[in-house]
Amino acid sequence: MRGADLLIKTLAEAGVTRIFSLSGNQIMPVYDACIDAGIEIVHTRHEAAALYMAEAHAQLTGEVAVAMVTAGAGMANAMGPLFTALESDTPVLLLTGDSPVAQDGMGAFQEMPQTAMAGPLAKLSIRPLRAADMGRDTARALRLAQSGRPGPVHMALAFDVVEGDAGEGAVPQKSAFAREPMPAGAGDLAALRAALAGAARPVVLAGPVLTATRFDALAALAGALDAPVVPMESPRGLKDPALGAIGQLFASADLVVSLGKKVDFTLGFGSTRLFDAAARWHVVQASAEERDRAHRNLGDRLAQCVAADPRDVARQLLDTGAGSARAAWRDEAAKLLAARSTAEVPEGRISPAALCAAVQRQIDAAPEAVLICDGGEFGQWSQACVQAPARVINGVSGAIGGGLCYGIAARYARPGATVFSLMGDGTAGFHFAEFETAARQGIPMVVVIGNDLRWNAEHQIQLRNYGPQRTIGCELSAARYDLAAAAMGGHGEFVTDPGELDAALARAVQSGKPACVNVMIEGLPAPAGPAH
């Protein structure tokens, strides 16, 4: 048995049935091992796409997803999405081909300090040195990826390790790669419940692992705690237009509970300019680094800091039974979060809001739907204006471009769902070639491009900060993305008339192909929540 076989058998034992990958010579032994293990390889047109797909797959299934790329620049290409998965608390395993251990220091082909590169961007970055250790190390990687604060783990696969004889190596027992629960102790839980009971206007902030897509009891938690529970996963933080006038909510809260929500820039670092100085904070974080950050940013306002897994604590809190004395506060919070303001557009032009409304009609008509929101300005529109039972967004890292990849993975994760991936025209360009992947793999999805002929987020920044006479470097052409998608085996629709939107989207859904609906929209700034 080769090291590659031990690796793949361990993954199969852990339930992995699919690896997102882009091939390369260093990982050919692993490709070969997948055949006999019955693990599907979904191969992409760029290494970053493979890891983006793994990220979305993990979020939608709740399981560790695996991406595999080759050495050298291939590995380097995956570093961006590695950071993205770290910031979105997503458990992924990134396997990267590597030069042989036996040639370390000799100047081997694509010899590169991989663990030094990936280490700061992952929970763990390791390079097994013996084929026999592949089972143990793979199990460790899977266990760590999903335990505590979930996140990416990187394993460099030296060629002579995957090709080498695994000898005595064995697939570990299941418990070796299972998640390690970290519930709160009874004392901590009691203190948290007491704080909630004594508050008039508590707000519970949930981190990316506790969004409605990744945690199935969000509404029940809000009811159990008799408090608004607000998941936050956007890089725009308080300015996320999907969160309405959340700043007003924060300014009135007398207790803030963070369940895995970092006290970072998205919360104004917990500043008293945003949160009343008298409000007390209770933070639940599995990561020591995040607990340290909470101490640093909150000082004496941090009343309790619990080393526990927020997912486990959320489940523990489900039987709190706080009653309904704060119904008025929860209603107020709901109204504040729902606040929106939008702008008018000239007649005959398609507004971002109108496009979102048309997509919403398709989502509402689908038996099951997944929504992907990606991009700068139009990405914010879709986050603010479109709802679906399951959603993946370009998260806190602020990266854009993974939307097409997320969409493909979403269809794998939810085979019966209609996938709608919304993005701007700038964003669509990053991984446009994945239309070929989707067509080749037979993945139907609807990619909606809100096309305003520019990098609108940056254009809006230039308008605000420098004025309309000083815009530069943000204009894009009227390239026909719909025709390009069709040429790659997909379906294309080009829409300029508001009256054509519904029909074009319907055709895209019915095409059964990866469809590109290229819609010319008025380039407006994202709907500013009234507090922005």
Added chain:
Amino acid sequence: MMQAQRLGSVRPSMILGLVQKARSLAAEGKPVIDLGIGEPDFTTPDHVKAAAIAAIGADETRYTVVPGTVALREAIRGKLARENGLDYALSEITVSNGAKQVIFNALMATLSPGDEVIVPAPYWSSYPDIVAVAEGRPVIVDCPQEQRFLITPEQLEAAITPRTRWLLLNSPSNPTGGVYSRADLAGLAAVLARHPHVHVLSDDIYEHLMFDGHRFASILEVAPALKPRVLVVNGVSKVFAMTGWRIGYAAGPQEIVTAMNTVQGQSCTHAGSISQAAAVAALTGPTDFFAGRARSFEARRDIVVAALNAVDGIECLVPEGAFYVYPRCAGVIGRRTPAGEVIGSDTDFCRYLLEQHFVSAVPGAAFGLSPHLRISTAAPAEALRSASARIAGAVNALT
């Protein structure tokens, strides 16, 4: 020229110009009696001062949240519930640097260029200027003495257009001391019910200074259904004599308050933290001194009204609140001073009073309705008697 175009229609404060002149004359040793500025002559209550000192000692000196501390907004919510029967959530309340800033924020947040704001005249002199800075259009409606300086339902109906955004109501009024009765407000509410696009900014800053047993009423008491369209504005400057502390507040629809906070967040951020702490003490502390202060102003009103109504050429309505008297001086227009100058306007008359008789009052032109003058009764009774006698002498000296 560095001045922005939007300031083109904003007038320098006439009131402050006359105050400056009065101070110059006083500095020259002239016996000026200054009845120009609208500031109570009481002092901030001791318990409020103590709260401020305690806040300083407790280092409450850092940024607060933009809409005002939770403690202060809770105090405001309590006051509105207790005194006015109004229920607001904390997110429907905002605190600014004085009620003037509150009004500024409200209009900046809600007016687009050309939007109209109905301003009954006489008005507090800053209203139309704030509307102009916000690029709105003030629609001035003259409300003469014969109708107690109050806008009538017929006038309101005639003034409303599709561009109307706000009606500014101030009761008791600066400069007239006029008060809208419940019947008056019901009449206005009936008109407003027919025009759902019009909001009301209810400036209640003189709420606690009511005379002759009258009870303060806001438009929301007579028409609670208007609540989604009314912004209640108030502050601690007048009855608590905290003019310099700069604390004003508003309660109203969440959407409007949120937009106001957006304006504030990018202008002054928030009202002073120490002033906020002091205001908490004011709004949650004893109010038994209110009646005494109101009676004091009532008595001083009586002195001035009686004295001026005895002057041939001046007619004075009896104000029902605040600390101003707004007599009409039509009888002096066209007459000559001993120096031979013609009194052509209320501005001329006030200049004559100040320069020749050392009494500082503000001409009605500053408040949009002439020929009148505004006399502040926030001065000692003896000073008011002397001033009234000088005014009488000044008028008698005219030919």
